[in-house]
Amino acid sequence: MIFGLTFPEAAVIGLLFAAIQFGAMIYLASLGEMIAERAGVLNLGVEGMMAMGAVGGFVFAIETGNPWLGLLAAAVIGGAVAMIHGLFAVVLGANQVVSGLALTIFGVGLANFWGTDYEGLRPEVQFVDVDWGPLSDISWIGRILFQQSPLAYSAVLLGCLTWFVLNRTRGGLALRAAGESAATADAAGHSVLGLRLFAVAIGGAFAGIGGAYLSLSISPGWTVGVVAGRGWIAVALVIFGAWKVRRVALGAFLFGLAMALPNRTESFDLPWDPILWSMLPYILTIAVMIAGALVLRNRPPPAPAALGLPFRREER
Amino acid sequence: MKSAEGNKGTKALWRVLALLLVFVMIAAACGDDDGDDGEADDGSTASDDMDDGDMDDMDDDGHDHDDDMDDDGHDHDDDMDDMDDGDMDDMDDMGDMDGDFSAAFLYISPVGEAGWTWAHDQGRLYAEEATGIPTVFVDSIDDTSAADTEAAIRTLVADGHDVIIGTSFGYMDTMEAMADEFPDVVFEHVSGYKANETNFGNTFGKIYQPRYLTGMIAGAATETNQIGYVAAFPIPEVARGINAFTLGAQRVNPDVEVVVQWTSTWFDPAIEGDAADALLEGGADVIAMHQDTTSAGLAAEAAGARWVSYNSDMSEFAPDAYLASAIWNWGPRYAEIISSAADGSYAPGFYWGGYADGIVDIGSIADDVDSDIVAQVQDIRQQMIDGTFAVFSGPLFAQDGTQLLAEGEVMDPGMLLGEAFFVQGVVGDIG
Numbered sequence: 001m002i003f004g005l006t007f008p009e010a011a012v013i014g015l016l017f018a019a020i021q022f023g024a025m026i027y028l029a030s031l032g033e034m035i036a037e038r039a040g041v042l043n044l045g046v047e048g049m050m051a052m053g054a055v056g057g058f059v060f061a062i063e064t065g066n067p068w069l070g071l072l073a074a075a076v077i078g079g080a081v082a083m084i085h086g087l088f089a090v091v092l093g094a095n096q097v098v099s100g101l102a103l104t105i106f107g108v109g110l111a112n113f114w115g116t117d118y119e120g121l122r123p124e125v126q127f128v129d130v131d132w133g134p135l136s137d138i139s140w141i142g143r144i145l146f147q148q149s150p151l152a153y154s155a156v157l158l159g160c161l162t163w164f165v166l167n168r169t170r171g172g173l174a175l176r177a178a179g180e181s182a183a184t185a186d187a188a189g190h191s192v193l194g195l196r197l198f199a200v201a202i203g204g205a206f207a208g209i210g211g212a213y214l215s216l217s218i219s220p221g222w223t224v225g226v227v228a229g230r231g232w233i234a235v236a237l238v239i240f241g242a243w244k245v246r247r248v249a250l251g252a253f254l255f256g257l258a259m260a261l262p263n264r265t266e267s268f269d270l271p272w273d274p275i276l277w278s279m280l281p282y283i284l285t286i287a288v289m290i291a292g293a294l295v296l297r298n299r300p301p302p303a304p305a306a307l308g309l310p311f312r313r314e315e316r
Numbered sequence: 317m318k319s320a321e322g323n324k325g326t327k328a329l330w331r332v333l334a335l336l337l338v339f340v341m342i343a344a345a346c347g348d349d350d351g352d353d354g355e356a357d358d359g360s361t362a363s364d365d366m367d368d369g370d371m372d373d374m375d376d377d378g379h380d381h382d383d384d385m386d387d388d389g390h391d392h393d394d395d396m397d398d399m400d401d402g403d404m405d406d407m408d409d410m411g412d413m414d415g416d417f418s419a420a421f422l423y424i425s426p427v428g429e430a431g432w433t434w435a436h437d438q439g440r441l442y443a444e445e446a447t448g449i450p451t452v453f454v455d456s457i458d459d460t461s462a463a464d465t466e467a468a469i470r471t472l473v474a475d476g477h478d479v480i481i482g483t484s485f486g487y488m489d490t491m492e493a494m495a496d497e498f499p500d501v502v503f504e505h506v507s508g509y510k511a512n513e514t515n516f517g518n519t520f521g522k523i524y525q526p527r528y529l530t531g532m533i534a535g536a537a538t539e540t541n542q543i544g545y546v547a548a549f550p551i552p553e554v555a556r557g558i559n560a561f562t563l564g565a566q567r568v569n570p571d572v573e574v575v576v577q578w579t580s581t582w583f584d585p586a587i588e589g590d591a592a593d594a595l596l597e598g599g600a601d602v603i604a605m606h607q608d609t610t611s612a613g614l615a616a617e618a619a620g621a622r623w624v625s626y627n628s629d630m631s632e633f634a635p636d637a638y639l640a641s642a643i644w645n646w647g648p649r650y651a652e653i654i655s656s657a658a659d660g661s662y663a664p665g666f667y668w669g670g671y672a673d674g675i676v677d678i679g680s681i682a683d684d685v686d687s688d689i690v691a692q693v694q695d696i697r698q699q700m701i702d703g704t705f706a707v708f709s710g711p712l713f714a715q716d717g718t719q720l721l722a723e724g725e726v727m728d729p730g731m732l733l734g735e736a737f738f739v740q741g742v743v744g745d746i747g
Contacts, residue, residue, distance in 0.1 A: 008598070008601075010597040010598060011594065011597055011598060013597070014593060014594055014597035015594075018590050018593065018594075022590075023588070028641060040476070064525070089736075115426075116426055118433060119426040119427070119428040119429075120428025120429045120430055120434070120610070121428070121429060122632060122633055130542070154429075169423065181475075214585075214586060217590075218586050218589065219585030219586045219587075219589045219609070219611040219614070220614060221585065221610070221611075221614075222586060223425070223583070223609060224425055224426060224456060225583060225584070226586070227584055228584050228586070228587075238534070259324065259586075259587070259590075260581070261590070262579075263576070263577060263579065263587060263590045263591040263593075263594050264586075264594040264600070265577065265595065266575055266576060266577045266578075266595070266596050266743070266744055267577075267595075267598045273550075274550075274577075274578035274579075274580055275549075275580045276576070278579070278580040278581075278587075
């Protein structure tokens with residue numbers, strides 16, 4: 001008993017398991033958005049790309065009978081849909097906010113349309129949680145860390161890979177340069193357009209995988225509204241994480257907790273109306289924005305300097 | 317200078333082009349609201365041509381289901397599919413110019429293979445068969461958007477439909493306003509609490525009756541004496557279901573507890589599955605639920621637990637976990653509304669049908685349920701049909717032990733409709 005609250009062991013383990021599961025799902029989408037933003041492209045289409053990944057992943061998994069092919073399809077579809085944003089925002093230099101919002105509306109609409117025949121179908125194909133043998137049997141940690149879906153581990157892997165590529169390779173340096181000072185990157189002989197398109201495509205692929213995490217693992221099956229606004233949380237998380245791989249991971253875990261806790265108000269015997277608890281992820285989003293703004297008032301912003309600015313040679 | 321101006325011109329052109337394309341994208345995305353007649357049409361064509369494997373399964377199940385449930389629904393589905401196409405095409409080609417009477421349904425989500433909207437669509441198909449009056453539906457009309465709802469209704473009225481049936485709570489206010497504007501069209505709203513004197517009526521059913529029966533089955537099935545209930549919102553409709561379910565469970569198992577976890581959702585698979593997980597972690601070995609998704613059942617299946625479904629028979633989604641289901645049977649009521657509107661005898665009001673009216677029932681019962689329990693369930697079911705069994709009757713105690721009804725007392729409709737409390741044996745808070 002702490003502060004009059006009870007912490008039953010099974011509920012705490014369940015909470016942490018679910019927090020990692022939800023966190024990894026949002027993390028994938030956030031990581032993708034972060035890559036695009038590090039290259040200077042704000043993509044507000046995450047929700048749409050996740051919806052396309054969720055429906056595409058489910059459709060291909062059902063049709064091929066293999067969840068991994070579904071996952072591959074989700075990544076490809078996510079990347080392909082992201083190229084719509086690439087065309088408008090990067091190649092044509094249109095307003096990135098408008099183009100991203102349009103991508104969300106378009107992506108969600110197209111996913112709903114595509115999914116009509118797959119709505120509520122039995123999920124005959126889905127990812128099975130990984131069994132790490134003796135590791136999975138360890139008390140507490142075994143359940144929390146070693147019985148997750150393969151997608152949770154792929155999120156960790158992709159996070160490490162992203163960190164390495166961004167911070168330890170020439171290509172990553174060039175990509176960051178495109179986001180900090182596109183003209184400089186251009187002068188150094190890099191194709192800003194190419195780098196940005198690549199970053200947007202990878203971002204879309206990651207968002208697609210995040211969507212497939214929902215439709216192939218967390219709540220197997222396709223239904224309209226399965227993404228339920230989580231794409232927007234992913235966008236907010238990038239700001240929360242100050243465009244850094246590890247901080248975004250930490251933020252994703254926090255949001256995972258905020259998603260999982262309201263489902264356990266009874267297990268923890270929490271006070272107040274459950275509806276208040278279910279607001280937690282959104283309250284957290286707003287709180288993070290306010291806190292971020294206050295903390296950063298007198299400091300250089302952590303955002304990539306050229307974020308949101310279209311690049312055209314000889315214009316500035 | 318010249319090149320700079322040229323550059324500016326190109327830039328402006330690109331911007332206009334980009335904006336235009338963005339608008340096209342938005343229009344395309346929103347287009348699925350407008351093109352719903354077409355979509356409905358596509359839907360029924362697709363079920364004939366494309367998805368042979370799945371759809372056939374579904375039809376077969378549909379038959380079994382009908383056979384179990386009532387005797388009048390044998391070969392509906394196949395006939396319906398054929399008929400449907402014809403009607404739909406007619407509708408599209410000629411609208412209502414021939415003066416045919418027709419009805420239209422407004423759904424919140426696609427029909428799918430099970431659940432709330434699927435159950436309504438079964439009702440629509442039944443009504444079409446029973447009355448011979450053609451029907452159409454539009455799906456995925458967001459009930460939190462009055463504008464979307466109104467646009468859909470206006471389109472249906474303009475297409476010449478004479479009855480509009482809306483099957484989601486949020487359509488209520490828009491339908492009320494539309495009923496005023498179009499006095500010649502009959503509007504029937506499902507699940508709300510409003511009606512007018514002339515052309516706007518309300519329909520709902522006493523789903524708590526079959527919930528009591530599923531509670532009996534769940535109460536007999538639990539070994540931990542703990543049943544988890546994944547609950548939507550703390551409103552009377554949900555509380556009534558939880559209470560009836562609990563009373564049913566207690567009838568066969570006095571030691572049983574029903575633990576309630578609210579999700580504050582009607583439809584969020586990720587959250588509802590997780591809430592079921594939390595209840596299972598807490599020691600429940602049977603899960604009941606109120607939302608429109610199957611994810612609580614999938615969670616129970618994955619955990620090797622049991623599950624009671626709602627809205628429609630969802631046995632095929634979690635074949636090992638499935639125990640029983642409380643289901644809707646809208647067909648007879650829809651046939652009644654449509655035929656009375658057609659012959660001018662329609663009178664709006666508040667319809668709250670129960671077992672005696674055939675609007676609710678239980679779905680298939682799992683094979684491994686004890687035959688003695690099944691016999692008890694069948695017995696109570698018959699008493700409900702005969703109108704001799706009241707779920708909420710004395711002695712009845714509230715969660716905190718205060719007596720609500722004395723021996724022999726039956727809950728009055730006002731208290732029943734406003735049920736905002738839990739009965740003894742429910743673990744959890746309400747409002």
